[in-house]
Amino acid sequence: MKLTYRDAGVDTERAAAAISALKGLIASSHDANVMQGIGAFGSMYALGDNVLVAGTDGVGTKLILARDLEDYSQIGFDLVGMCVNDIICHGAKPLFFLDYLAMGALHETRYATVIESIVKACQAAKVSLVGGESAEMPDMYQVDDIDLAGFCVGIVSRKKLITGNAIKAGDKLIGVASNGFHANGFTLIRKLIERYPTELVPYQREFLRPTQLYTDLVLTLMNQIELKGIAHITGGGFFENIPRVLPKGLSFVIRQSQLITPKLFERVCALANLNTIEAYSTFNMGYGMVFVVAAGDVERFNAIAQKLGHQSNVIGEVKVGSEHTIL
Secondary structure (H helix, E strand, O other): OOOOOOOOOOOHHHHHHHHHHOHHHHHOOOOOOEEEOEOEOOEEEEEOOEEEEEEEEEOOOHHHHHHHHOOOOOHHHHHHHHHHHHHHHHOOEEEEEEEEEEEOOOOHHHHHHHHHHHHHHHHHHOOEEEEEEEEEOOOOOOOOOEEEEEEEEEEEEHHHOOOOOOOOOOOEEEEEEOOOOOOOOHHHHHHHHHHOHHHHHHHHHHHOOOOOOOHHHHHHHHOOOOOOEEEEOOOOHHHHHHHHHOOOOEEEEEOHHHOOOOHHHHHHHHHHOOOHHHHOOOOOOOEEEEEEEOHHHHHHHHHHHHHOOOOEEEEEEEEEOOOOEEO
16 A cells, blocks of 8 residues: 655645745845855855855654654764754855754653763764753643754855856766665654554664764865765655756756665565655665766765765766656
């Protein structure tokens, strides 16, 4: 029986349309230093010869699975990763991070575990946790509920700002491996666990694997090759996120023969009866970041990624046109 992300209660297309309808209203608050509005992975603010890049995100309903398993030990990596991985798409070096933690009731041990995991993730991403807010709201949340949001700011020189403007047809798409599902698609995943417990309950701990951080990879690569564009593969998968870095008139073609898809992704998509487009519009499918580079830089890119402990491979290329395809 088919079960899509929309069937599970999440309509990414409707959300995108709602945000798009508000772009003009939001832009009315901007001053002359705002460089790019909604649509980029990070919000950009000019500061002399540098650009501040800011991002905010949450962990979503992966928190419900963490609650059910009573395991928040690595949830901070999802929170920090969702934010930091966005701003590094523009080449920004993360500077500082703030968190927001809301709960139905304060459980000291759980609270300490969550904060400790955020601190560890900030240390790994080389970003300073400078503050945050904790709110106990019994009228808003159930006693065991928690919710998390994060906010980060980074900096990059104007000369090194990654915007996607240099991308051209023939450039290669390199996928860098994710560490599982990261923090997207969990409303659907949880519905599938409920529907197919025999098949998926044994994998609940694997679903909790923390989001991979790519700070080291991006900052190292920037100093050695030209990164024309970077897409963080989060909600909306390939089809929502890769186009965000492509100039008008260009699209992508992904070749299935070049994709390395972890078995658990295949199992989940089969149980949900998702077709290829639906699968790659819902999950990261084993790739947490997609980079756009010139064909001549592929070999060097992969060598650097491997040296830093990241698995990477060419998954497609940029082409002229407006139709994004997986062949």
